Amino acid sequence: MTRLQGPVSFALLTVTVPFAGLAAAExxxxxxxxxxxxxxxxxxxxxxxxxxxxxxxxxxxxxxxRTGSDxxxxxxxxxxxxxxxxxxxxxxxxxxxxxxxxxxxxGRLNVQPEGDSALARGFAVVSSDAGHDGSAHPDxxxxxxxxxxxxxxxxxxxxxxxxxxxxxxxxxxxxxxYEAPVQYTYGFGSSNGGRHALIAASRxxxxxxxxxxxxxxxxxxxxxxxxxWDVQTFRSVGDNLAEAFSRDxxxxxxxxxxxxxxxxDGLDDALIFDIDACQTAFDPASLVCGSAASDxxxxxxxxxxxxxxxxxxxxxxGEQLYSEWDWDAGIASDGWRSWKLESPVPAWDYRPIxxxxxxGSLAQVFTTPPTPLAGDPASLEAxxxxxxxxxxxxxxxxxxxxxxxxxxxxxxPPDADSPSLEAFEAAGSKLIVFxxxxxxxxxxxxxxxxxxxxxxxxxxxAAFTRLxxxxxxxxxxxxxxxxxxxxxxxxxxxxxxxxxxxxxVATVRDxxxxxxxxxxxxxxxxxxxxxxxxxxxxxxxSADSFSCSDTQ
Numbered sequence: 001m002t003r004l005q006g007p008v009s010f011a012l013l014t015v016t017v018p019f020a021g022l023a024a025a026e027x028x029x030x031x032x033x034x035x036x037x038x039x040x041x042x043x044x045x046x047x048x049x050x051x052x053x054x055x056x057x058x059x060x061x062x063x064x065x066r067t068g069s070d071x072x073x074x075x076x077x078x079x080x081x082x083x084x085x086x087x088x089x090x091x092x093x094x095x096x097x098x099x100x101x102x103x104x105x106x107g108r109l110n111v112q113p114e115g116d117s118a119l120a121r122g123f124a125v126v127s128s129d130a131g132h133d134g135s136a137h138p139d140x141x142x143x144x145x146x147x148x149x150x151x152x153x154x155x156x157x158x159x160x161x162x163x164x165x166x167x168x169x170x171x172x173x174x175x176x177x178y179e180a181p182v183q184y185t186y187g188f189g190s191s192n193g194g195r196h197a198l199i200a201a202s203r204x205x206x207x208x209x210x211x212x213x214x215x216x217x218x219x220x221x222x223x224x225x226x227x228x229w230d231v232q233t234f235r236s237v238g239d240n241l242a243e244a245f246s247r248d249x250x251x252x253x254x255x256x257x258x259x260x261x262x263x264x265d266g267l268d269d270a271l272i273f274d275i276d277a278c279q280t281a282f283d284p285a286s287l288v289c290g291s292a293a294s295d296x297x298x299x300x301x302x303x304x305x306x307x308x309x310x311x312x313x314x315x316x317x318g319e320q321l322y323s324e325w326d327w328d329a330g331i332a333s334d335g336w337r338s339w340k341l342e343s344p345v346p347a348w349d350y351r352p353i354x355x356x357x358x359x360g361s362l363a364q365v366f367t368t369p370p371t372p373l374a375g376d377p378a379s380l381e382a383x384x385x386x387x388x389x390x391x392x393x394x395x396x397x398x399x400x401x402x403x404x405x406x407x408x409x410x411x412x413p414p415d416a417d418s419p420s421l422e423a424f425e426a427a428g429s430k431l432i433v434f435x436x437x438x439x440x441x442x443x444x445x446x447x448x449x450x451x452x453x454x455x456x457x458x459x460x461x462a463a464f465t466r467l468x469x470x471x472x473x474x475x476x477x478x479x480x481x482x483x484x485x486x487x488x489x490x491x492x493x494x495x496x497x498x499x500x501x502x503x504x505v506a507t508v509r510d511x512x513x514x515x516x517x518x519x520x521x522x523x524x525x526x527x528x529x530x531x532x533x534x535x536x537x538x539x540x541x542s543a544d545s546f547s548c549s550d551t552q
Contacts, residue, residue, distance in 0.1 A: 027057035030082075033176040035169050038063045046081075052106060053120050057082040059173070060102075064131065064165055068151035069402070072136065076162045078128040080170055081105045082177055087122030089492075090174055090182040092167055092208075094189025094196035095127060098145050098361060099158055100134020103127050109188055109214060110476055111434070111485055118488065123186070124178075126170040131157030141375020142348070142356050149365030150372075152403050158365070159410035160199045163187075167207055184496060188488065190214030190476060191442070194433070195411070201431055202413040205423035210495040212487055213433045215475060217442040218416055218450065221366035221396035221407040222322040226443075227358035228387035229313035229321075230340055235385065237305045241352055242342035244305070247332075249298055253306065254332035256296075257282050262329075266535030270480050270516055271471045271524065273533040275326055275437055275444075282327050284310075312443070315389045323446035328472060330438020330481065333514060335474030339440040349377040354441070359383050366407045367395035419450060420457040421465065430494050431465045432487055432501065434526070436473030444469065451529060466501055467529040480515045482506035482524040503527050505543045 031040035042060040046052060058081055065075040079102050095103045105127035107118025119125050132154050137144035148154040153161070175181055187200050187208045194216030201211055217223055231241065238244030261278035262268045272278050284307050289297035313321040330336055338344070339353045348356045359380035363371040373383055387393075397406045413419070424431065435447045451467045472481035485506035493499040503525035510521045522541040525533045527548035538545045 027059075030057065030059055030173070030177055033173060034061065035172045035176075038169050038173070039065075051104070052081070052117075053115070054122065055084045056119065057084075057177070063169060064157075064162075066153070068154055070147075070151045072147075072151065074132055074148075074151065074154055074157075076128055076131045076157065076166050077102055077133070078126055078166055078170065079105045080124065080126045080173065081107075081119050082124050082174065083119060083122050085122055086124060086178055088180070088183035089118075089121075089123045090171055090185045091118040091123040091125045092163065092170070092185075092187040092200075093118070093125055093127040094163070094187060094193035094200075095130070096189065096191040096193050097357065098134055098365070099128075099130030099162075099192065100132050100145050100148070102129050107188075109212065109488060110190065111214065111470075111483055112488060113484055113486060116486070116488075118186070118188075121488075124174045124182075126166065128162055128166050131162040142377065142380060143360045143364065143373045143375035145357075146360035146364040146373075149361075149370050152405075155365060155403070155407070156405070156410050160196075160203055163196055163200060164204060167204070184209045184492075186210045186212075186488075186491065186495075188212035188214070188491075190216075192217055192220065194218070195220055197431075198416075198433075199413045201421055201424045201429070202415050202419070205421070205429065206427045208429055210430045210491045211432070212491055213431065214487075215435045215439050215442055215444075216433065216447065219322065219408070219412050219446060220442075221362075221411055223442050223446075224358055224362040224366050225313050225387075225389070225393050225396065226322050227354040227362060228384040228392075229389070230309055231355055231381060231384040232387070233305050233308050234341065237299075237302050241340075241355060241381075242350060245302065245341060247337070248295070249302065250332045250337065252296060252298060253287060254329040256287050257327050257331070258329050260286070261327075265533060267540055269522075269540060270329065270519060271482065272328055272437070273469075273471055273524075273527075275328070275469055275471065275532075276530070278328070279326060284327075313389060313393070315393060317390075321389060321393050323443040323449065325443045326437055326445050328437040330436065330472040330474050330479040333438060333472070333474045333479030333481075335476065335478040336438060336440040339475055347377075351377045351381060355381045355384060362387070366411070367392065368398040368400055368403045368406060369395075416450065417453070418457060419454045421454065421461060422458060425458065425460065425464050429464065430491060432468070432491050432494075433466065434468040434470060434487060436470045436475065436479075436481065436483075438472055438474045438479060438481075441475045448529065462528075463500075468504060468526040469529055470506070470526060477509075478514070480508070480512070480519070482508050482522075482526070483512075484509050485526065501528070503533070503543070503548050 027045040040061040062075040105125040107125035132148035134145040194213035197213035234244035260282040264274035310325040477483040490501040523543040531548040533546040534549045
């Protein structure tokens, strides 16, 4: 079947001469094109819908089927969406959390404008479960999604193997379908998906023209040690996690941080752009109540608890086990609270995400040997409460006969502690990293330190890598933050047209009830780190009234 109509022009976001539309019968024939080792289980022609504003062929399948050392069945299950009007681009959608489910391959980044996606822009998009089914063990309760960690190959697939195996096969199927080569290859994701992106930059440097790593958990096993540190610290000042800090108390912390830091960028607007200066300007001691308590202070024990948490986990020798954190006003956001203190989930007994998902992952995926856990909320929290930072923390680097590579070796980029990305640079590829300063899960400062090491090892890295700080943003959109911006468009323009991204215009969403009404709909510049957006006068609601200034 011939699927091309005349010469194809690959513009920035549109195709000048589109590929021919595909009939339903043709979509079903794609199974004949599957590369060796891939089984197509479904192929359906999909019409335009609210979820996918372009007609496309939806392909589902699996590959690398096997029985694990734990006796369980494993496979890389995936879906590939092939738009009728193809822009010549391919996107690997890296997913979040523990993976374990095939997130629809629309190619969405949650900071993108509403309704926007790679599929809507004519990309072919693939998504997978990273080699394991997170719903395969319902009898294990809330620990079921982490049980794959008892199988070494499943750990490796979760870490990087599934992407390495699926990526070339999915591209081969895409090119066979369109009878044309992929012109540009992209990969993107946030959280765990951001980790996948940074691993791809290190392990698969020649496989991607452009990558986006949103708030990346690139040292995920070490970040999970923070969960135990947090839970133990919070419980030292509260009978349960939710009561350790009330919403009003966290609002007080945010108010003090804003009082010290909001105007450092030239405008009091509830957004702190001069992040480094804020860490010096804000003194946590200002939070401590004097002789009498008030609504504008905290007990000394609670301030000490926050200082301990923001300092990051350490062992008894004082050695840093993960990262320090930055003070920012997003500590008062619902996102920060849901991860650290209290979720809205009744089945979790309202425990926070770190005490449920975090505990299961640390016990069963990120440490060697894995520790089996009961799947009830209380048992998961109890594991974190008993975690020993001298004897248990080293298990993220441990190996044994069944696990010849440690969790850090499998799940973190091999050059995380000393990146240079020279192969990525030699391939002519581009990388954009963005991170919310108030992320409660993966420290923004860890990303800053990674970027500093990268620039130290490779002074030319700024020519192919950009880091953007998003003030006030927790783990993804939310809080008082400019959390809507077109990072995909910036990357495409950089890769395909050589347009180096400087500032990115971001919007405080109109529907953001957390933001002051005066700030909703306002735009701001996100500047390439370490530059800071400084107010220059005129309309405070417009990004045009800000300039990027290097304060270092």
